[in-house]
Amino acid sequence: MLSQLLKQRYQVVQVLSQGIFCRTYMAQDTKKPEHPTCIVKHFLPSSECAIPVEIRRRIFTREAEALKKLNNYDLVPHLLTHFEDNLEFYLVQEFIEGHPLNAEFLPGKRWSENKVFQLLQEVLGILNFVHSQGMIHRDIKPSNIIRRKQDNRLVLIDFGAVKPIWNQLIRGQENFIPVEYSTIAIGTPGYMPQEQQRGKPRPNSDIYALGIIAIQALTGVHPTQLPEDRNTGELIWQHLTQVNPQLASVLNNMVHYHFKDRYKSAKEVLEALLPLKNLYTPLHESDITLLSEDFTFEPQIPLSTDNTNEAFESEVSAQLLNNYTNDTTISIFPSKSALLMGLLIGAVSGLILMVVSYWSLQVIAPAQVENSQPKPSGLFH
Missing domain, CATH: 1.10.510.10 (Transferase(Phosphotransferase) domain 1)
Structure with missing residues (x-):
């Protein structure tokens, strides 16, 4: 996919994201001076998709036209163009x-x-x-x-309203009703x-x-x-x-x-x-x-x-x-x-220490008194 030229104009230089139904590229516009960078969103319908291409085209075009309403505002990326190629659909947006x-x-x-x-x-x-x-x-x-x-x-x-809607077209085609997307x-x-x-x-x-x-x-x-x-x-x-x-x-x-x-x-x-x-x-x-x-x-x-x-x-x-x-x-x-x-x-802790100390003194003191008594000499027996 790299170096591929889309619509004879947009040269893919990097794949930014890859999904089952949508792939996002960083590309260069070869028709403009200095080849400025842009973002291309490529919507990939499944080979099993039975939804008529007319419905897919109508939904895609409606969403692209809605995005164009934002083009006169500086703080959202501008939609540069959109196109169809081999029954696959593309959005080209300003790179921020x-x-x-x-x-x-x-x-x-x-x-x-x-x-x-x-x-x-x-x-x-x-x-x-x-x-x-x-x-x-x-x-x-x-x-x-x-x-x-x-x-x-x-x-x-x-x-990204287009991408999730596109996914729903593919996944839920049996019950798809265009006005309810x-x-x-x-x-x-x-x-x-x-x-x-x-x-x-x-x-x-x-x-x-x-x-x-x-x-x-x-x-x-x-x-x-x-x-x-x-x-x-x-x-x-x-x-x-x-x-x-x-x-x-x-x-x-x-x-x-x-x-x-x-x-x-x-x-x-x-x-x-x-x-x-x-x-x-x-x-x-x-x-x-x-x-x-x-x-x-x-x-x-x-x-x-x-x-x-x-x-x-x-x-x-x-x-x-x-x-x-x-x-x-x-x-x-x-x-x-x-x-x-x-x-x-x-x-x-201090109270416990005092109790232990007092008890120790009570035990040691009698022993000391007993040991201090003079023992009788064997000469007087």
Whole structure:
């Protein structure tokens, strides 16, 4: 596949990912000066697919046209073109140079509230635009947010509605009804709310996912490891870190179990964050680093991953995490409880020592008196 020329124009230089139904390439546009890099998504229908090509073409074209609506916005990759070749379908997208946000989610590292606040503002701004175009991303997670190299701004990538829909076309062809494809469940466990798992995403399903990312950044805990309330399904996370109560309240309203209890729109969340703006200072480029507030503990927290079936190798004790907050300090002085316990142990030990000493004196003293008595001499017998 490497060096293959697609549509007599796009030369494949690297296979980025390989699936049963979709392959993603890094390619170069040979028709443009300097051969700029682009991303090509190649949708591969199974040889057993019985769905008429007309239906596949119509669905693919509809989704491609929807993605074009985002082309006048700078913080999502632009759709450059789409085409069909030998009954296989291709999307060509702008290449965003930078690193995914999951590269900043390091084991044993928590983000500062300041950095999380900026994350929320940036991504909510993107969602506000995307939702205004009648679109829902449906797979917001750290690996789908790129920190762009040229300016350190966050860019939301992989508007992947086409790929999961394409998979459903292949897998569920017997019951496939074109008008119902919007009910397909798309997303990543941990970042996907319950209504999305049932195939009924809403704009605030994206808000839920972003709130989860913010909580992950603040706590250092992967969302699949966060405990839930057995009765309500609500996430339990505030015992894992120290956070401004107002910011925590906003996050809780973003990640409520039921969509009716969440913020309805990205704009509503931005308005809720507005009173907090004076508490956090804008980050400069020099402030945005891969290492956030440092602390170290074992076991390590697993990084987020694109492979939703990958088992995490370690689990984090909530009690252990509760002992490590953003402003962790280690004191050389004992706590009050430890001091009282030490005094109590010392008092009991002293009492025992006194009793043992008294008993020893009672036993030893008569023996000493007996030994001090003069023994009769044998001359007087």
